Amino acid sequence: MLWGQIMDQDGQGVTEQAKVYRVWDRPTRVFHWFNVFCVTTLIFIGFLMLFRGDLGITGLEAKIKLKTLHVWVGYLFAINLSIRLLWGVMGSSSARLSKLLPNFAAVRRYKAQLKQGESPQYLHHNPLGNIAVFAMMLLLVIIMLTGLVRAGTDIYYPPLGGVVSDYLAQPGVAGASLKPYDDTGVDKQKVTQLKPLKSLAGTVHVYGVYLLMVIIALHIAGVILAEVKHQPGLVSAMISGKKRLTRPPED
Template sequence: MSSRSEIQQTYTVWDLPSRIFHWVNLLLVVLLLFVGLIMLFKPELGITGLAAKIKLKELHIVIGYGFAINLAMRLLWGFIGNKFARWGTLFFNKEDLKQYINAMKNNNTPQYIGHNPFGKIAIILILLTLLIISITGLIRAGTDVYYPPFGGITQEYIAQKNVDPASIKPYDKTGVDDKKYAVLSPYKGLAGKVHLYSVYFLILLILLHVVGVVLAEIKHQPGIVSAMISGKKSLKSSDKNE
């Protein structure tokens, strides 16, 4: 006869919007990284010319809009979604983390309906990084090729007197006030650097997240990956944690 701790119970954890965000976000991040790599290595790939450069940036931006919209919807869902989608579930104290680390050291297998403490840290860092990437990406879209929401503001600022801001074209100084462009340039460059290094940091976080999930799936709590598809988790331990 199975002991109580071995009785398996199934819990509904990740609601449909949370699961859609997760997989759509993964797809869009992969696409953005792919296009971004092409942009970084244009000369090596034999891609030359201003038109090709602009088209690649426009493709990156269009995918980025989808990424930003998906992220915005997830941020909103954190206030109105189910219990495990809400931001409150990501909060934990030092004692929670200490107990989890001690349990792991003692080869115990603590069961969590939602994220374990390490998972919560990972999700917080990933979401903050995604937000920084989204904001800086929109800034660069507006200052590089004058796409919304900051493109119109940028064109109005750098346009010479009596020049229609809408006539300002990407990488074309015709009608541009050089002094104002020089003022804008350092901020544009800073946004670009923050964007790029945030992407590098995101890649590191994703790798650590994948390793953590795989280790947890194998050693501690099977079904973590499938739960992000079905929305349900089955726990064997009666000593479950929210």
């Protein structure tokens, strides 16, 4: 913790003292902003894939190229998320996944404090923000897993692509010779058997992203509200790793 002084709009010091706490270590902050980049890029490419016909993007080659680009960015997303999950178990206390677990008693207390006109301050996320972050992390894992399934079943990319292509190949045909969206050498009966799993993964993946977008919007709205009315410095803390509080944190 570092001591600081709250400044008024004219840059003059006022009597209220504040403590500057270190929060959210560098790996956590790097994950957050790189994840923002990956998710934003994936959503953009995903919409290009869904609406490519309306955008005049036609042809099998264009479809495969968009899918391949989506998968490669997805690998960056998956690696980043996997490192974050590992760091959430082995990393510093501010990065621990256990801090993301919802605490509904704390939520009720927080809402009661807001109704009384108070502005409780938190070192990490407030209880409502914590629920949003927990939901986002859970959805990110689901989206990652279903995305890897579709990468393997659509264009035979790792980690499942080799297993899938070997399974779908006709007797005497090497799985590695199969090409995306090409029935040559493919056992159509096995394609039919695999279709329900592929369809389920795709549905969960797409609607998981839609739900993630809703939660992200709510999270951003909550951050803006907190910055303006309750606890300034949330965004800057995710950049600098420091948060200034005028009273002891609730957490």
